[in-house]
Amino acid sequence: MDVQQSLAQINEQLKIHCEKGNITTVPHVIAVTKYVTIERANDAYQAGIRHFGENRLEGFQQKKAALPDDVVMHFIGSLQTRKVKEVINDIDYFHALDRLKLAKEINKRAEHKVKCFVQVNVSGETSKQGIALDEVDTFIKDLEQYENIEIIGLMTMAPYTDDEPYIKDLFKSLRAKRDEIKALNLNYAPCTELSMGMSNDYHLAAEEGASFVRIGTKLVGKEE
Numbered sequence: 297m298d299v300q301q302s303l304a305q306i307n308e309q310l311k312i313h314c315e316k317g318n319i320t321t322v323p324h325v326i327a328v329t330k331y332v333t334i335e336r337a338n339d340a341y342q343a344g345i346r347h348f349g350e351n352r353l354e355g356f357q358q359k360k361a362a363l364p365d366d367v368v369m370h371f372i373g374s375l376q377t378r379k380v381k382e383v384i385n386d387i388d389y390f391h392a393l394d395r396l397k398l399a400k401e402i403n404k405r406a407e408h409k410v411k412c413f414v415q416v417n418v419s420g421e422t423s424k425q426g427i428a429l430d431e432v433d434t435f436i437k438d439l440e441q442y443e444n445i446e447i448i449g450l451m452t453m454a455p456y457t458d459d460e461p462y463i464k465d466l467f468k469s470l471r472a473k474r475d476e477i478k479a480l481n482l483n484y485a486p487c488t489e490l491s492m493g494m495s496n497d498y499h500l501a502a503e504e505g506a507s508f509v510r511i512g513t514k515l516v517g518k519e520e
């Protein structure tokens with residue numbers, strides 16, 4: 297299927313599920329291009345997509361260099377501390393802040409404020425990156441000292457399962473935590489956004505009020 301058709305289907309689903317969840321703002325779609333070529337990423341651009349996501353340094357730099365200048369680049373994967381300086385000033389949104397050491401390095405290398413999501417491991421699965429839900433408050437308090445870090449929201453990856461009520465509960469918990477932090481009115485942590493939902497569960501994330509969904513396989517495909 298071409299990207300335009302996939303995007304049309306996704307937009308249709310987003311609309312349906314936002315209505316179902318009484319959500320008035322449809323989430324931004326980030327095209328996750330980590331499995332595909334530059335050519336395919338360009339097809340997504342032609343289809344009208346402007347938000348792009350990559351989870352590795354090499355892929356990020358390659359796609360950023362190849363795509364037109366008006367794209368918004370999201371780094372959605374974990375980033376090694378020693379690689380921060382190579383890429384941080386090319387990142388528009390960083391979705392995987394989960395260690396103070398990383399925050400410190402970003403703060404040091406960034407030439408401007410970086411929009412960051414704190415990555416939360418809501419399910420508590422040991423295989424997932426991110427900090428535990430009950431550690432989010434303390435972690436965010438500790439970030440105040442870093443003037444180049446702006447906490448714009450929370451991000452999570454749900455486990456791969458067909459258990460939709462379970463996934464919805466995880467998304468609900470993240471949203472509740474986001475609302476809590478937002479209500480603190482912290483200057484450095486407005487925390488208005490929610491990055492959640494992938495190919496398998498973006499429709500559920502939309503129902504629960506995601507502001508960014510990160511879609512790879514169902515949007516641009518997956519090249520073996």
Ligand SMILES: *Cc1c(COP(=O)(O)O)cnc(C)c1O
Nearest residue numbers: 328351372494495510511512513
């Ligand atoms: C790969 C990836 C995605 C997209 O995954 P799909 O299942 O292909 O949609 C989203 N978020 C993160 C953090 C990823 O690493």
